[in-house]
Amino acid sequence: GPSWYWTMRRPWILRELREMRANPHALHYVGYLQGQGSETWPVGLGDTPTDGYRFTDMLSRVWRSSFTHSILGVLCGRVGMYSPTHLRYLMPEHGEILAQAVAQLEHNDFLLVAAILCNMTEFDPGDPRSGKVNADADISQATYSRLQLVEAEGGTYDSNRAILLDGERIATWRSHFNLYTSNTHSYLQPAADAERIIFSLLGLSDSDYLRYVERAEPRRRSLLLPDAADDVKPAIDVVRLMPPPQRARAAVLDRPKST
Template sequence: MMDFAVLSWRWDGDLKTRGSKNIASAIYQAKRMGVRYLFLDLVSIDQSLSGEALIQQVVEFSSLYSTIPVIAAYDMEGEEFEDTMYRPWIFNEARLYRYNPTKMVYVGHSNQGTKHDPGSSPFGGEPILGVDIWRYEFGKTLGHVWTGSFIETIIGVLCDKIGMSDVSDLKFIIPPYARVFTTAYRKMSRNDYLLTAAILCRVHAPPRGKLNWDAGAMDYGRYSFKEVNSEGSSSSWTWYGIFLDGTRIGLWKHKYNEWLDYDWYLFDVLPDAERLIFNALGLSDSDWGEFIAQVEARRHCLVIDREDKVPVPKVEIVAVTLP
């Protein structure tokens, strides 16, 4: 019997009227597991708090995902399951329970996360979750999340492909960047702010592979994308400099794959990208010094250890039928 578990869930209803099938599924599974107390962020975090106090509460609650058993429920009718798991809050929680020493259980009610696919491994070799788990939609997507970075989800939000109710919440999701994200949100347009967040994350963590969406096609106030020389690259790639207030800060690459009929994008930043952003936001030298002192915290937040360093937690996938 497990006394405690924490819920990672997708908002899928109105709690005052028809309720949430994901919460109902999680409670059903918790009872089956003998769980007496199921922690739910909606009621376990004081929603009246703001600023640093709220950030601290969110950080403390988030630690549960890597310490006690997790029940996850993300089914959402009418939305692609991978898009749901790449929503920034869910994406972050899934990364946190990568370090869970106990177990996590995915419970699905509409054959989304529990959908079984007998096809080949999506990981190009030995699957990270074992031969059985990755055959399910949840296991396959979880493996992608664990080998990816926040860049994929932030670029997805930027390009309006991934849902996020309030983009300012990134300061809660990636706490070591709270101050700079807060300042960028206040001083920049939505798209400028999100691209700034992606650039900062790119300094320490490259994306899992090629990106699916073209950030260069979005409208910006202070950023611009300008085609630059190939710099020795293959002619099949088109290179664009990313400029902030006229100063080059990164590199965006595009290639069209005729065989797959697919556009690929790659993303790099310059070594001084962080400092250029701080200068552009008008942050002080003391802010910069505090930011530099947190470099290890940022790396720990952005980069997931591989299986040879930290064992993969036990993962279980359960389908339920609700009354």
């Protein structure tokens, strides 16, 4: 169910799931409750893995993405995290800028800025569908201090917001309502110069920013796992344990004790 999805998106749990990608041995997942990943769904829907298990699908999603969804989940209160300051340990290539951000920004401002910095790595400005995030994580419901969300340009069925830090645009939150499916699709799309603006407004020097730019490739590798063509995924075995029927269980409990 939704709670299981967001539990799997907790940043530290997500880190462990990402580590599983390099596991040379088979992964075994055992579930015994409905909605906890061991059930199947129809094969062939979107990116559903061929085995149809939700746990396998979740791993596939995690291995194709970074921490952006998790950070937005924390911001919107759907994902638990003891302290957002831990993000600098989960994203060490962003450690310097995140340390500055957490020292200067309020809680919600910090999380949204962290999500934007994280999403810079996987965002493709040439792809209008790039930057897609879970529609349940609605950042417009949160309150901010130095950040502002103001109405932005968009199509007929869009409800877009420009994200401003101290008045300068660092990203766009696109929210598009699909008239045919009645679903809302959300996208976090960073501005091309978002990183430079964030560095400047947080008081970091030009040399700090240049050092950050020079490490673009290590930063990308730290957040995005290799494509399937470049890596071998571990085998995944999902097992669902079924509880005994209630009637049979009651019969066992009511059985007279031997004397």
